[in-house]
Amino acid sequence: MAEPILPGPPTVHVRAPAKINLTLRVGPARRDGFHPLATVYQAVSLYEELTATLAEPGVFELVTTGEGSETLPTDDQNLALRAARKLATDAGLIDQVGVSMMIKKSIPVAAGLAGGSADAAAALLACATLWDLELGPQALQPMAARLGSDVPFALIGGTAVGSGRGESVVPALGRGHYYWALAFADRGLSTPAVYNRYDELGPTPPVPFEVPAELMNALRSGDAEQLGRHLINDLEAPAIDLMPELKELLQVGRDLGAIGAVISGSGPTCAFLAGDERSAIDLTVGLSASGLCRSTRYVGGPVPGARLI
Ligand SMILES: C[C@](O)(CO)[C@H](O)COP(=O)(O)OP(=O)(O)OC[C@H]1O[C@@H](n2ccc(N)nc2=O)[C@H](O)[C@@H]1O
Numbered sequence: 025m026a027e028p029i030l031p032g033p034p035t036v037h038v039r040a041p042a043k044i045n046l047t048l049r050v051g052p053a054r055r056d057g058f059h060p061l062a063t064v065y066q067a068v069s070l071y072e073e074l075t076a077t078l079a080e081p082g083v084f085e086l087v088t089t090g091e092g093s094e095t096l097p098t099d100d101q102n103l104a105l106r107a108a109r110k111l112a113t114d115a116g117l118i119d120q121v122g123v124s125m126m127i128k129k130s131i132p133v134a135a136g137l138a139g140g141s142a143d144a145a146a147a148l149l150a151c152a153t154l155w156d157l158e159l160g161p162q163a164l165q166p167m168a169a170r171l172g173s174d175v176p177f178a179l180i181g182g183t184a185v186g187s188g189r190g191e192s193v194v195p196a197l198g199r200g201h202y203y204w205a206l207a208f209a210d211r212g213l214s215t216p217a218v219y220n221r222y223d224e225l226g227p228t229p230p231v232p233f234e235v236p237a238e239l240m241n242a243l244r245s246g247d248a249e250q251l252g253r254h255l256i257n258d259l260e261a262p263a264i265d266l267m268p269e270l271k272e273l274l275q276v277g278r279d280l281g282a283i284g285a286v287i288s289g290s291g292p293t294c295a296f297l298a299g300d301e302r303s304a305i306d307l308t309v310g311l312s313a314s315g316l317c318r319s320t321r322y323v324g325g326p327v328p329g330a331r332l333i
């Protein structure tokens with residue numbers, strides 16, 4: 025006789041998006057080593073997928089698959105596991121809860137697209153749900169900020185202005201959907217190394233600084249051409265200093281018709297803004313053919329932050 029099918033332990037699925045920095049103004053290093061930022065984030069349709077299953081109390085485990093996963097730690101060095109443990113500790117439940125997580129990575133590692141932050145945000149939301157903590161993306165913000173500068177944005181998604189060290193995020197009012205071609209490099213760049221090189225190259229813009237009004241106006245009116253003209257990243261010079269081939273890649277994208285080109289975050293991923301979806305696809309084809317990048321992908325934004333699926 026067939027065995028009865030018993031329900032498995034509760035499981036949730038979450039996906040969390042990559043980000044592009046449309047603006048990244050960087051001030052001189054603070055005493056704690058972090059740099060004050062004025063940034064505009066946009067979440068784009070390249071997603072990490074996390075599956076979390078309730079486990080025995082005290083069990084916190086993780087496996088990763090997909091893009092670059094073989095290079096990642098699966099112990100507490102991994103941001104997702106660190107996020108799960110931190111949530112359990114802060115809730116006073118560290119000896120009473122457990123979780124088994126599986127992450128399918130699509131965001132390349134150390135690419136400037138905040139893949140690790142997306143994983144941390146996904147883990148927070150998944151574990152809060154599994155453990156019935158009744159904490160949504162807003163309530164999880166303070167804990168997200170302690171895990172990393174980009175984690176709070178990964179929870180809210182959309183388009184948002186970031187300040188402080190990037191952890192203080194306010195949604196930006198905007199209209200329009202934008203089409204991007206992303207060009208991935210064949211190696212990563214370390215975020216601290218890029219900030220260090222930024223300090224060495226100096227000088228830094230005076231603080232307080234602001235997000236360009238033209239960029240905010242472009243977002244408000246949904247004007248892609250104007251947005252493309254006002255993309256700016258102060259980490260572009262140090263990223264190019266560490267990886268000189270990025271300069272040519274940015275130029276090739278412009279020559280292929282991109283209406284804007286910028287390195288995302290600390291790089292090395294280059295983001296090219298296109299006028300429409302067809303042009304974004306054409307750009308990915310042209311960039312691939314240039315031989316200057318490992319691979320390309322077209323994405324759209326803004327999209328929501330970490331969500332249950
Ligand atoms: C480059 C960006 O992605 C732009 O959004 C972020 O600034 C980086 O965010 P992140 O990877 O979440 O960074 P964190 O994990 O908080 O910090 C990693 C390291 O980056 C440097 N760091 C980060 C953020 C910041 N405002 N100033 C910094 O100098 C510090 O050396 C820090 O030790």
Ligand SMILES: Nc1ncnc2c1ncn2[C@@H]1O[C@H](COP(=O)(O)OP(=O)(O)OP(=O)(O)O)[C@@H](O)[C@H]1O
Binds near residue numbers: 138143
């Ligand atoms: N789940 C994770 N995914 C990716 N990297 C992780 C993860 N956990 C820890 N890390 C470590 O964090 C480092 C940076 O990873 P990540 O892919 O988030 O870089 P990034 O996209 O450049 O980040 P950011 O744009 O936020 O600076 C990696 O070198 C990796 O060892």
